[in-house]
Each structure stands twice: as structure tokens, then as C-alpha cells.
Amino acid sequence: MPGRYQFSLPERPSRDGWFRIGGIDITTTALMVALGIASWFWYAIDKVSLVKLVFLGEWVRDGEAWRLVTWPVANPLDRQALWVVLTMVFFWFLGHRIEDLTGRRRFTWLMLAMTVIPAAIVTIIRFEVQYGAYGLGVLGMGLLVVFALEHPNAMFLFGIPAWVLAAVYVGIDALRYLGDRAYEPLVLELLVIAVGLVGGRQCGLLDNLAFIPQVLGRRSAGGGGASGSGRRAGGTRRRKGSGPRVVSGPWADSGPTHSPLEQAELDMLLDKISSDGLDSLSKADKARLNELSKKLRGR
Secondary structure: OOOOOOOOOOOOOOOOOOOOEOOOEEEEEHHHHHHHHHHHHHHHHHHHHHHHHHHHHHHHHHOOOOOOOOOOOOOOOOOOHHHHHHHHHHHHHHHHHHHHHHHHHHHHHHHHHHHHHHHHHHHHOOOOOOOOOOOHHHHHHHHHHHHHHHHHOOOOHOEEHHHHHHHHHHHHHHHHHHHHHOHHHHHHHHHHHHHHHOOOOOOHOOOOOOOOOOHHHHHHOOOOOOOOOOOOOEOOOOOOOOOOOOOOOOOOOOOOOHHHHHHHHHHHHHHHHHOOOHHOOHHHHHHHHHHHHHHOOOO
16 A cells, blocks of 8 residues: 555564573563463373362462462463453463563563462461462463553553553452452462552552562663663664674764663554554544654654
């Protein structure tokens, strides 16, 4: 459709993956989703043995310590298939947004902390009524809150701000757990959110939440995977002696022309085009995409 619309789509930057399979960057988020999907097949083969991955404080106290780590991997098909699939999509979207901002190594440590620390605390508390906890949905809820507080005005479907969506989801979960008297998974989810906020602050996110202490060294968000592979947002860092040196020009110190919020907004528009096509964008969306594209190119 050349000439139909007066804007061009910027090339999507490569993600900071641990390795690549074909044209796909295998990130920590991608690995976790892949393990979750693999658990569907495990469920089909032997759903009873899949329970060995589920978290329950009593079982951990009995010596099954691996459950502190494995519970997000267990995603059994015991609910409506649509919700199981949406959980994976939800985690894929939010996980990559946070991983792009923090870098793969810090994001991996953040996921490990959000998995183990809350489960360990719940194990120590010893609730009278025991409920199992499992699935990426709990970690996804923590990531939603982190993303919503980092980008409170980012818009989701139907123009709903991120902070509103997070408040509604957390509120509904809390009411459901209270109604079922399922205090163990309720406390686990709240602790996952709390650890996510504290950990996100250490990764350079949530600068607006100054009451959260920042113990680790300052690191600005949006650095891509500089801590891991040396890749930075907008490109890769050339290794020493890997080729001819590029002569720096007047643009060298200009710095980024877009904020993390604008990058997230651009990614959402591109995802919408990828899933539903260009014609799914409204006139206002197309104008905004044109504006963000030009700004990203520094025009």
C-alpha cells in the first residue's frame, strides 16, 4: 500500500536473548513461557505427576524444597483453555516489556526472587488451611503492577490506563481468595507483588516510588541487556577489536529522543498491527504511530 499512509514503520529492535533459534531471540521470558507450554503436554501424559511441581507450604516443610522454584512452571489445563492461553500471552507481553527495560540478567534474578522469596515466607507462616499455588499467572500479576507503576498512563485495550487495569485485577484476585478463605495464595500473590516492586527498584525502575529503598547501584531503565551481552537499547555494543571503528559525528552525544513510556506505547501499536493488521488502527493511532516513528529516528 505505498503512498496510502504518510508514515513508515521502524524496524523492531532485536531482544536481548540468551541465544537465537532462527530469527527468534530466546529470552528469559520466552524460556519461562516455553516451560509453561511444555507443562501442558506433561499434564496430558501424566497430570498426577505434574503436581510434584506445585507449591504447598506443608510439602516444602516435609523436605520437597524444589517446589519453592518449580511452581510457576506448572500450568495445568484444569481451567478453560482460553484463560490458560491468555495467561501465557499476558506473561509474554509484560515479561518482555520489563525484560527490555532491565536487561536479561537482572530480569532473571528478579524472576527468581519473585518466585522463591514469597514462597519461602509463606512456608514459614504455616497457614491452617493449605492451598496449592502454581502457574505464570501469579508472576504475571506482579509484573503487571510493576509495569503499571512504571508507566501508569500507558493504555491497554479500550483505552484503559495500566494502573486501573492493575488495580482491578489485583482487587478481583483478593476478593476471590478472601471468599474462598484461601489466605495462603492471597499472601503469596501480595508478596510476589511486593518483591517485584522492591526488585524492580533495584533494577532502575520505579524512580517515582522513592519510599522503596534502592540498595543496589543506580542503573537507569531502558538499558536493554547491557548487563548481559553488552547489547544496548537501539543497537549492540561493538566488541573491542571486532572491526573498523565508526567515526563519531555530531549525533554522538544527542542521546535518546524518546522515553521508555513512548517506547512502550510504540511497541503496543506495533503489536496491534502484527496481530490484527494495519487497518485495525484508528486514525488517531496512525497519527500517533507516525509521530513516534519520526521521533525514534530523531527527526
